[in-house]
Amino acid sequence: MKKVILSVLAVAALSLQSRAQETYPRNGVYDERSGLRAFTNATIFVDYQTKLENATLVIKDGKVVAVGTKVSVPKGAMVTDLKGKTVYPGFVDPFTSYGVPAPPARAFSFSSVPQPDTKKEGAFNWNQAIRPETHAVELFKVDAKAAEELRKLGYGAVLSVHQDGIARGTASLVTLASKRENQVILMDRAAAGLSLDKGSSTQEYPNSLMGSIALLRQTYLDAKWNTQNPDKEQNISLKAFTEANRLPQIFEVSNKLNAVRADKVGDEFGHQYIFKGQGDEYQMLPQIKETKAAYILNVNFPDPYSVEDPYEARRIGIEDMKHWEMAPANPAMLAKEGVTIAFTTADLKDKSKFLPNLRKATLYGLPEQEALKALTYTPAKLLKAEKYVGSLREGMQANFLVASGNLFDPTTILLENWVQGQGFKTSETPADFRGVYSLKVGSQPERRMLISGTPEKPELKVVTTDTIKGTLSFTGEMLTMMFAPTKSGKESIRLSGWYTGKGFQGEAQLPDAQSVKWTAVLSQAATQQARRDSARSRSNEALNLGKVSYPFAAFGRTELPKGETVLIKNATVWTNEKEGKLENADVLLKNGKIAQVGKNLSADGARVIDGTGKHVTPGIIDEHSHIALDGVNEGSQAVTAEVRMSDVVNHEQVNIYRQLAGGVTTSQLLHGSANPIGGQSAIIKLRWGQAPEKLMLEGADQYIKFALGENVKQSNRSPQYNVRFPQTRMGVEQVMVDAFQRAKEYEKSWTSYNKLSKSAQKKTAAPRRDLELDALVEILNDKRFITCHSYVQSEINMLMKVADQMGFRVNTFTHILEGYKVADKMKERKIGASTFSDWWAYKVEVKDAIPYNAAIMHNVGVTTAINSDDAEMARRLNQEAAKTIKYGGVSEEDALKMVTLNPAKLLHLDNRIGSLKAGKDADVVIWNEHPLSIYARPEKTFVDGIPYFDLEQDKQLQLEQEKERLRLINKMMAAKARGEKTQAAPVSRRGAQVLHCEDVENGAQEQLQESEYHHQK
Template identity: 80%
Template sequence: MKKVILSVLAVAALSLQSRAQETFPRNGVYDERSGLRAFTNATIYVDHQTKLENATLVIKDGKVVAVGTKVNVPQGALVTDLKGKTVYPGFVDPFSNYGLPAVSSNRGGWGSPPQAESKKEGAYNWNQSIRPETNAVEIFKVDQKAADELRKLGYGAVVTVHQDGIARGTAALVSLANKRENQVILLDRAAGALSLDKGSSTQEYPNSLMGSIALLRQTYLDAQWNQKNPDKEQNLSLKAFAQANQLPQIFEVSNKLNAVRADKVGDEFGHQYIFKGIGDEYQMLPEIKKTNAPFILTLNFPDAYNVEDPYETRRLNLDDLKHWEMAPANPALLAKEGVTIAFTTADLREKNKFLTNLRKAVQYGLSEQEALKALTTTPAKLVKAEKQVGALREGMQANFIVTSGGLFDNTTLILENWVQGEGYKVSETPGDYRGVYTLKIANQPERRMIVSGTPAKPELKVVAQDTIKGSLTFHDDIVTFAFAPIKGGKESIRLTGWKTDKGFQGEAQLTDAQMVKWNAQLSEAATQQARKDSARAKAPVDLALGQMIYPFAAYGKTELPKAETVLIKNATVWTNEKEGKLENADVLIKNGKIAQVGKNLSANGAKVIDGTGKHVTPGIIDEHSHIALDGVNEGTQAVTAEVRMADVVNHEHVNIYRQLAGGVTTSQLLHGSANPIGGQSALIKLRWGKAPEQLMFEGADGFIKFALGENVKHSNRSPQYNVRFPQTRMGVEQVMVDAFQRAKEYEKTWADYNKLSKSKKAKAAAPRPDLELEALVEILNDKRFITCHSYVQSEINMMIKVAEQMGFKVNTFTHILEGYKVADKMREHGAGGSTFSDWWAYKMEVKDAIPYNAAIMHNVGVTTAINSDDAEMARRLNQEAAKAMKYGGVSEEDALKMVTLNPAKLLHIDNRVGSLKAGKDADVVIWNEHPLSIYARPEKTFVDGAVYFDLEADKALQEAQEKERLRLVQKMLAAKARGEKTQPAPSGRRFGQQVLHCEDVENSTEESLFESEYHQK
């Protein structure tokens, strides 16, 4: 029955044995044939931009010998005619874990005590997540099943990375041939590998994103120091890290923000990273472009959401909806801006979607040439392997694919994949069997059989009393049909046969085991109609994209606000200056600054706002906030002065916008209160829509968070955490003293070294740079200032005593609910107080809190502010200030200063903000009525003279966003109607953004999940 066909690849198997590796003996005869082959009459892409018609490719010993249109076929070569076929260079995946062991998660459970030190034995780094001594080539093993899966997608070589830890060691470039490991390794050390994920490390530090960044920065410094001082310490990890730094650096990140963050580390230490992203890069395109980094892009485009249930649909964020629409355009948008891109199969849960999504990227604007470049030339160049793979030139690896047509045509199939001169069959050449047939099975009645669809994906229907769908498969010239039982029958029908000149014929076994013959005769007239039917266009895919919004989140705007010349007339103006509160006064804003404050002002070309009946105040300043952060605590070690909140600012957090709606214009983003000495603060202006770097308050002094009380001695944590020093309030004092004593010694060591002459310096060992101690030295030298989380009288006294003993000053005691007990000592020390108005009873150490606290500190002469420490409270800080009037009899102007000028003084920015004075920043709020009223609402909030919140514009913005949501919902419904796969709306903690507080402790460096066990307020 079956025709015997000897395929091209079967012949190849007899002649393509590449030369044996000389160092490996063989049990049997030696076959030293060269595998000389010539592929003729093909369309050949030598590289992404060089296309040859009717060309010839000659290979030998697994390498390319010649390629061109005038190549002479060598004598003795096995010739394969590829007329009508296309040859492309084999794809190169620059980020894979092919052939490497899976990364195991050995993290301890909730009941496990924290692990402070590394468990890795030997002269290796102190932290398990720093593992640069790992070389992928040493643990690589050929995986024929995985190789076959990748070859089906067109890949011939991959960069394989052991994706474990922050410093991951070196990656290897390997081919996907089914050979020995020593035969497929093309580059043993192709690249260094990095990430911000601690991986399988069981050590507690770092447990935050900012901790990972700090650890990486310190590792660079340690490696540099170790190189200069090899006699000081034998550290195999640091030596390996320094060596890996000489290679291209592939840095895996979990989102576009982390790419921008990591790039700053690279810039600091002189490294240009290659980023492996996740496909959201277009959302920060200007910042991504500024990195000058190549990006390895995933083609893991999200499925449409199932939006049929309107209630479930409301749970979807606008950015989720927009990302579904825009993700396929990510490669095109980056390429258009000149960003170097390469493609990877990483992150694809269904690898068979790779080619489909690749073609989708082209459909969404990526040129075919750029797409092919991203598959071949670019990934090869990224690891400096462009002379081995990524093109078809003399001497290069014979890695290429044979396709049935143009790669980016949806009907094209990859037929063969040749790797190092060995061929692997991927699929058969599709014949065009579409048509209408008369099907006859033995003596059964004739039936009508229709083959439609496309040659690559034919569809089968059999018409008896009803139309029955079936399936058909082809293997060489052998065909198999299968369809459901005909009405009245019990068994499915399966037919096997072969192609004839007039259709198909073969034999079938009926349900009674009888062997019968069958045939299907083609009707020529009906064939034309079948092809017309199958060629009918499906519902067109809507390729139009919605507008970009800044930031890429709810309440993002299509355009960022700009500073204007604005004249606010006839308002009640709260100056916070000696002029006090002015009635029927004007404020002129120009060039982002306050130009004038007074009466009867005028300005040519100014936009005039009628302030009649309204109140104008400086923008509110929150001295203690945790909004807009991807993590708040590096809650592992007692002293973490090396971490920086500026490293984890997230400009897309909606609380920036919400607090603008409450009149807030500046916030100090503090580390949490998990440690006696926490991390360095970030001071931001709420410039909604701008990137994190553009939120920073330019030229401001540096601050750092200290903490006292229950949190730092782990009163609020599980018993297994009773191992970390300190566990008592006495221990907290000792930690402070010890830290500053070490800082003083560190400073002296550097001072002594810097006094040496140039010749003596050359002979002496430089001290080891220590990011933690450098931050503390800055405090000693009045270059960084302390905000200290505090509650009880005894500890405030202790902190003042330690500061005076060690020679520094506490700038601000924050929280300080017992400040009224020690206000005189605070004034004498020179410390300010930033407190809650009436927030208490949430833990034991606040039991003595009273609502008169702010007023008492103020009356004693302490610079007093009222802070939020809470995203919701920050929207109503004007009301919190008003409570000082109610409980303490503070004047209305002094009460307003507690959330404007006084926090500006505490933060050393009162020369810029906090009052309405000519020359200061135009951070201004227009209120609908008295700003200390519970009915007051900001109508406009200016930052640097630009309107970042407008009450009327907000209504229009919400309406526009609702229309955009509805448009995207309709587009998703259309996608489902076309048969596209959908996914449910996210649920649980995956939905929405974090709202962080002082006590929140992350348990994952990149995911920034937080433990609700410690979410106390």
């Protein structure tokens, strides 16, 4: 019978392959056959929600002719009886590299000579990462080996995407049939590809995630300008980009945060992306749902970690452990929230894991109907290919599967995969002999024999007084088996035999070498139970899952703290207002604000905290920080005012929590110092557990980072980096002057255009919108403010003169270790200072630093703050402020203001934070003793009246985290005991990076890691 089936498939394949290709001449006779076939008596899923019993499917010329329960078999059709079998629509993978060449690996080294310009010749985009003129259809070649691998998984059609660059061009929908390229291509341009990875581009820009986002935003603007001004510039790439924008937009991201980031770009320019994710979407489910995007999910669930060694186990982050446990539930959690999902085989190195992992997703809560929808209908709909694939309706491609039963039953086998009417055998149906048998060996007492496991890997147990494990194997319907007579027996009974239809019989050899007959009769009542043994045991894996924590990191909580009315009584209160320091005073926090400060306060329903012996201060404000960022420098160009730190805020970085434990409540996240004009700042409140957009301080003024000195002229880089202008301090000045001159001319062009009437504007070309110059114009108009990295007196003087010359002002000089030399000039221009307390001798340009710097500037009348520029230092800014008392004799209250009220003034936020005054934000710290003491530590840190850090709760949180680690370790050890493959503890974790102002390599390293990730796929 098996030979007959194979020959039928072979004839069907031959008949379809021999059909004429309309435009191709043939060397030989024209053998025209229609491939008319009828598949009868099957359970047929016409689509994910329409199931027909005892139905017939008729195909002809590679397409569906009819399907239904009352379909007549056409005359002359080849009939296949599929009684007991189930037919499904062929799967559709909306994200593969099938048939297109892999992008070349990007050679990257920090010793490489920078490449500022594109190497691509012709009228193409200025940046090699923007390559929308690439069309997969022009690169596509049928790959027989890859097609066979995908067909075995149930796929009949896939989207071929050339996965290279930020704008990747168009992708093609193709089938996996064994035909010529022109016959398998269903849609030559089915979708457009996007990412935040520059891919194989060897160009220096962008070398950071924020640079990639800025480049994509600018490309949208340039494409629109190019369309409106076709006579200005002929740009093949921008024209192709505009055309591709009409297609479904598939945006590949490396994590859930990048999906949320990319969605903001899509919203800005009116595009709803389809995200190809990485399986961590459940960790930010509310934000993922808010994107309103469909998600293409992989099923690349991580293996358990090897945790037997307790020292090795400590290297594994709690978030990595939790992800191992929860990743299989990702599809179910998204589907439950109404997020549209589709599945892909992408990221699976071992494609054979696809179906087992897909079935695992159903065990973790994904309804089977939703899973089938995600494999068929949804990807077809997302690609606007519903008329071709995804269902089995008249006129559609004859792409379907023949399965031995329910697709999501682990015992079900995919038998055949038909693609465009071409049949491919994917596997044989293994004989299923699982059940409970009565075993009789010679004259020995009757035993109970259980065959369980799966048809492919059956397991044997023999029961007398003990349960004894044995071994067995099948060759067709022939069986060999071995087990010990008793649990402690060292010799075994060996049996061989054959299937009789009701059990087995054959000959056995006893331990004493005697040969006897044996029989095993099937107990019908137990067969169904045995058949489901493995499926039931696997279903237990989905039970007892942990909870998602916010953030999904160490010290995350399953429930975020909430605000309440709090009355702090009888404390020493440092108001930073005219009242000064109050003894035995009270502070009332209500509705996120400071309601009252005074003595003998009361409030109905308030939680009262006894502040006796404790000190209460405003929250510490760090004017210069680099925490909570995925990259700190876009150091590729001299001017990168277009990049925004707000685009790369990472709310899961543990330094947020650690700094709350040091009393910090607000931080300005600055770009680094790799270029004279860097990126736009982000001001955040440390609302631990909230998503990035909820960290942003609402209504704050906008800032930007400038820099002077050694870093910007790349003195700290190797000699091959001497190609980027500027290379001298004189050049830095010229960069500043040139940038603002261009900004003035840019603003003038827009002013002139905006003065025109609407009718005149229609006849006049609008200026090209430039994100870099937009930011500089904001500076000229006092809508964005400068914080400038600085050290040396001569350069500080230079920038002040350039500001006077070009008509802008510097808000703050940060670091400014020679500020004591120019304090009078700063005061005259109302420029503030944010400095270190006692850093010096770490490079040549700080040789004149003195620890009296802050005190001198303060005494001259300059608003002076102490900043961190370091994640560790930020945890003890109170101590850094205290040093100004020793070095310079600053009063205690003025010293505290240097990390509270003064940075608030520098950020133009002193009307909201920095002091304890009724109406201000309830950013408050309760210290165990004098806040400027080296022994002081915060007991509670409130942000907007919410206790985001509580010392007692922290102890409980650490205890709960250790319990959770132990639970997960035990679960992983149990998984290993079941035979699951394990992985080693990670060598390093990117989330643990600590970034500094001068870390010019972090952004590039991030791009390298992204690129390596894609090329390793």
